[in-house]
Amino acid sequence: MAFSLSSPCGFRSDEDEEMAVFESTAAEHGGPSRPGLPELSVISPGLDPRPSIIEQKAVKPAAARPGSSDGVKSERVEVFLRIRPLTEAESERGEEQGCVAVQDEENVLLKAPKESHSMRAAERGITQSMHKFSFSKIMGPETTQQQFYECSMKKMVKDVLQGENRLLYTYGVTNSGKTYTIQGSGPEAGLLPRALSSLFSKLQGRLYGAMDMKPIMYQDVRHLSAGEIRVEELRRNSLLKEDDNLPFRRGGNVTVWDSGIGGLSSTSNIATQLEDTDSVCLEPGSLSHSGGDDLEEGVQFSIWVSFFEIYNEFLYDLLDASPSLQPRKRVTLRLGDDKQGNPYVKDLVWIQVRSADEAWRILKAGRRNQSFASTHLNTNSSRSHSIFSIRVLHVNPEANSAKAMHISELSVCDLAGSERCKEQRNGERMKEANNINASLLTLGRCIAALRHNQNNKSRPAQVVPFRDSKLTRVLQGFFCGRGTSSMVVNINPCASIYDETLQALKFSALASQLVHGPSTKTRVAYILSLLREPAADGNESSLMEDEEESDVEDGDISMLNTESMLQAIDVLKREVQRQREEKEVLEANVREQVVSEVMEVISGMEAGFSETLEAERALTEERYEDKISTLQKHLKIFYSKQLNERDQVIECLSAALDKTKAGEAPPPSPPGEDSIACSGGLLRRSERINKTESGRLQVELDQCRAELLAKTQELTKLKTQLEAPGSTGTLVADRKLEDGQRNLRQLRLDLQRLGADLQSGERACCRNTGGEKLRQALAAADETLAKQDQILLELQNGLMLVKADLRRKAETLAQKQLATPLSAAHPTPGYCNKRGCGATAPIDTENRPPQKRPFFQSIFPTQTPTRRYNARFAEEANATPSSRILRSRQQSPPRSPAPTPRSLRGKY
Numbered sequence: 001m002a003f004s005l006s007s008p009c010g011f012r013s014d015e016d017e018e019m020a021v022f023e024s025t026a027a028e029h030g031g032p033s034r035p036g037l038p039e040l041s042v043i044s045p046g047l048d049p050r051p052s053i054i055e056q057k058a059v060k061p062a063a064a065r066p067g068s069s070d071g072v073k074s075e076r077v078e079v080f081l082r083i084r085p086l087t088e089a090e091s092e093r094g095e096e097q098g099c100v101a102v103q104d105e106e107n108v109l110l111k112a113p114k115e116s117h118s119m120r121a122a123e124r125g126i127t128q129s130m131h132k133f134s135f136s137k138i139m140g141p142e143t144t145q146q147q148f149y150e151c152s153m154k155k156m157v158k159d160v161l162q163g164e165n166r167l168l169y170t171y172g173v174t175n176s177g178k179t180y181t182i183q184g185s186g187p188e189a190g191l192l193p194r195a196l197s198s199l200f201s202k203l204q205g206r207l208y209g210a211m212d213m214k215p216i217m218y219q220d221v222r223h224l225s226a227g228e229i230r231v232e233e234l235r236r237n238s239l240l241k242e243d244d245n246l247p248f249r250r251g252g253n254v255t256v257w258d259s260g261i262g263g264l265s266s267t268s269n270i271a272t273q274l275e276d277t278d279s280v281c282l283e284p285g286s287l288s289h290s291g292g293d294d295l296e297e298g299v300q301f302s303i304w305v306s307f308f309e310i311y312n313e314f315l316y317d318l319l320d321a322s323p324s325l326q327p328r329k330r331v332t333l334r335l336g337d338d339k340q341g342n343p344y345v346k347d348l349v350w351i352q353v354r355s356a357d358e359a360w361r362i363l364k365a366g367r368r369n370q371s372f373a374s375t376h377l378n379t380n381s382s383r384s385h386s387i388f389s390i391r392v393l394h395v396n397p398e399a400n401s402a403k404a405m406h407i408s409e410l411s412v413c414d415l416a417g418s419e420r421c422k423e424q425r426n427g428e429r430m431k432e433a434n435n436i437n438a439s440l441l442t443l444g445r446c447i448a449a450l451r452h453n454q455n456n457k458s459r460p461a462q463v464v465p466f467r468d469s470k471l472t473r474v475l476q477g478f479f480c481g482r483g484t485s486s487m488v489v490n491i492n493p494c495a496s497i498y499d500e501t502l503q504a505l506k507f508s509a510l511a512s513q514l515v516h517g518p519s520t521k522t523r524v525a526y527i528l529s530l531l532r533e534p535a536a537d538g539n540e541s542s543l544m545e546d547e548e549e550s551d552v553e554d555g556d557i558s559m560l561n562t563e564s565m566l567q568a569i570d571v572l573k574r575e576v577q578r579q580r581e582e583k584e585v586l587e588a589n590v591r592e593q594v595v596s597e598v599m600e601v602i603s604g605m606e607a608g609f610s611e612t613l614e615a616e617r618a619l620t621e622e623r624y625e626d627k628i629s630t631l632q633k634h635l636k637i638f639y640s641k642q643l644n645e646r647d648q649v650i651e652c653l654s655a656a657l658d659k660t661k662a663g664e665a666p667p668p669s670p671p672g673e674d675s676i677a678c679s680g681g682l683l684r685r686s687e688r689i690n691k692t693e694s695g696r697l698q699v700e701l702d703q704c705r706a707e708l709l710a711k712t713q714e715l716t717k718l719k720t721q722l723e724a725p726g727s728t729g730t731l732v733a734d735r736k737l738e739d740g741q742r743n744l745r746q747l748r749l750d751l752q753r754l755g756a757d758l759q760s761g762e763r764a765c766c767r768n769t770g771g772e773k774l775r776q777a778l779a780a781a782d783e784t785l786a787k788q789d790q791i792l793l794e795l796q797n798g799l800m801l802v803k804a805d806l807r808r809k810a811e812t813l814a815q816k817q818l819a820t821p822l823s824a825a826h827p828t829p830g831y832c833n834k835r836g837c838g839a840t841a842p843i844d845t846e847n848r849p850p851q852k853r854p855f856f857q858s859i860f861p862t863q864t865p866t867r868r869y870n871a872r873f874a875e876e877a878n879a880t881p882s883s884r885i886l887r888s889r890q891q892s893p894p895r896s897p898a899p900t901p902r903s904l905r906g907k908y
């Protein structure tokens with residue numbers, strides 16, 4: 001897996017989010033800034049002055065119980081920063097670009113150099129170019145090993161001798177000085193030799209010399225038999241002897257061994273370094289605090305050490321001594337859990353040491369087996385995580401064996417350096433780098449999860465992925481309350497590795513957020529306090545009677561006898577039960593409270609909803625009522641208009657009918673017609689038509705009547721004139737006759753037009769309610785017209801008779817005139833020619849009664865237009881007025897054919 005240092009030590013997702021929590025901008029802290037982009041981020045455990053000790057109840061409220069652990073304080077994980085000095089070579093390369101600036105003892109500022117990825121990212125606006133970090137203590141390049149020991153590890157040694165478990169681990173980019181910090185170099189002894197020296201210095205005269213008790217598993221002790229003791233002694237001597245025979249002492253040869261995985265895999269030229277470390281010496285007075293004044297009275301201490309490494313996710317015992325220097329197959333160790341679930345390295349070699357020198361020699365012997373290699377950054381780079389552990393057995397020789405033993409531990413872990421995989425050209429180095437980075441990634445995830453759980457106690461706890469790597473599994477106990485840990489972050493101020501350094505510091509910022517869980521001693525104290533409490537039934541009141549108060553105060557639970565331990569277990573079981581019940585009650589109360597609150601909220605919501613619903617309903621009702629009333633108003637107006645129009649139509653039709661009844665005969669309408677299909681528009685149109693047509697018809701009828709009357713009077717007058725003998729008005733009568741005929745023709749034409757108009761009126765009227773009546777009226781008018789026609793016919797006949805009479809008289813006069821000279825001198829041929837009356841035959845014909853022979857035919861025997869007209873007229877005399885009107889329309893092309901009532905019916 002190619003590892004990118006884009007996030008701190010491989011933090012990928014959750015952790016990156018977490019990191020954002022600590023960041024703040026330059027504006028907040030007065031740092032330099034560019035427009036629109038803050039250049040400084042502050043990544044620290046807290047922005048407020050950080051107390052090194054905080055109240056435990058703020059961290060773990062559940063433990064704040066009267067009589068138990070109330071008031072016990074919990075510490076933040078200490079994180080130290082150590083900046084190594086630049087080497088001459090690095091300075092010559094121009095690595096000094098001031099990217100690491102120590103502000104004070106706790107704060108450091110990182111400024112991205114020009115060529116770094118961070119600066120490029122900052123220029124693109126992705127991140128800041130400056131970052132500020134806070135630490136428990138910052139040790140600059142000038143810091144000596146002694147100073148660093150004083151501030152970091154000295155107290156840890158003291159704590160371990162008092163029965164605590166402590167872990168110190170170094171973290172940083174490769175070649176940043178981790179190994180130097182732990183082991184030292186030359187006269188600069190590292191933390192570990194100083195701790196060993198300090199430890200044995202404190203234990204002067206208090207060492208437990210026998211080798212009959214040995215630490216096993218997580219923190220158990222086994223009593224050794226004599227045979228086993230011999231085996232242990234042999235092993236120790238072998239290792240010490242091996243150290244004495246180290247090749248470098250004889251000239252610095254190369255040691256070669258098999259990593260146990262892929263055959264010969266690691267090569268180390270350790271001569272130089274071991275020579276250096278071999279000569280590690282402590283400055284005079286550096287361990288001035290030697291002396292075990294604060295050690296427990298009467299207790300002796302047995303010191304055992306182990307040394308193993310995690311290389312490519314395999315565990316190797318570095319003290320698995322073998323006298324052979326030949327390549328050999330290394331045995332891998334397995335991890336196991338004890339009954340309490342504490343992880344431990346199975347079959348790990350523990351060597352009892354009686355002095356700091358022995359311990360140091362054992363360490364050196366183990367280092368020979370450690371995996372080192374030359375990388376592009378470090379010629380002697382650790383390719384594995386190495387863990388050197390010191391177990392202190394607290395033995396009370398005066399007490400019985402069961403309660404005489406307590407174990408504490410100091411572990412020092414030199415983590416392999418994180419690095420860019422892509423920069424490893426060797427395949428094996430690449431693999432190592434991958435494994436190193438993977439395990440560091442897991443460590444980061446564990447720390448992030450722990451921190452999350454500590455900060456979010458109310459939420460479900462995250463699973464801490466200790467099992468995802470061997471490293472975290474081994475260190476699990478120190479992160480879970482069975483000890484405390486301190487971190488040393490080593491950085492190299494070289495500009496070329498600025499980006500990696502920045503990521504390492506971000507990782508450390510996360511680690512510094514951690515708070516130590518309750519220590520082992522705290523738990524023991526809690527259990528013992530439970531045992532001291534008088535139980536409700538009084539059964540436990542005698543529990544501690546056998547125990548010495550001093551033992552209890554010491555908090556060493558192993559000092560209880562079996563019976564007391566069983567009782568303690570019972571008490572603890574009951575305590576667990578009590579706490580469970582307490583929590584159940586609490587949960588029930590909380591549930592009840594939550595339910596009642598939720599119900600309140602629900603009922604409030606219900607009330608709100610019903611109010612809203614009511615308001616909505618009222619609003620909707622109001623709106624629809626408005627709409628209905630508007631609609632009703634409109635309908636009312638519409639129907640009242642309709643009714644008015646209808647009434648008007650009815651009135652008009654009634655009036656027209658009345659008028660028609662009074663003197664006019666409207667044309668008949670087809671039977672069965674009614675006004676069911678009448679619409680408002682048709683009624684109005686009918687009304688208009690009726691009004692205009694009726695008026696016009698009325699006027700025309702009046703005119704016709706007047707004309708008829710005038711003609712009748714004229715004819716009567718003529719008649720009387722003609723009847724008068726010797727009347728000189730023959731010509732006048734003739735002329736009058738012609739005029740009468742013309743007038744009659746005109747009259748007929750008018751009548752025809754009148755008939756057509758009446759028919760139109762009939763069509764219009766047939767649509768309305770009074771259509772039937774109007775038709776009847778028209779039929780009556782038609783009959784009247786027919787009667788008038790009849791009268792006219794009679795008049796014509798009368799005229800014909802008068803004319804015939806006049807002719808006869810004229811002939812008689814002519815004959816008389818022929819008989820007289822006067823009559824010869826004044827012939828009247830013009831008259832005869834004019835009238836075409838030369839023929840005599842017609843005279844006879846004309847003497848026939850008028851009914852037998854048409855009047856005009858008798859007057860104009862030849863086929864003239866007048867005759868044709870008269871013939872037609874004769875036909876018409878026998879036809880109804882309607883048929884005459886229809887015929888006249890057919891013979892009048894200029895006039896458009898009138899629509900029949902049927903067609904009108906279809907149209908409407």
Ligand SMILES: Nc1ncnc2c1ncn2[C@@H]1O[C@H](COP(=O)(O)OP(=O)(O)OP(=O)(O)O)[C@@H](O)[C@H]1O
Nearest residue numbers: 084085174175176177178179180378381382416417
């Ligand atoms: N504080 C210091 N003062 C002087 N020299 C130092 C200091 N820290 C480190 N060095 C030197 O820097 C070099 C690299 O140190 P070291 O081997 O301890 O790095 P490292 O972090 O352990 O590297 P790796 O992770 O690759 O093992 C060594 O030569 C060491 O002597």
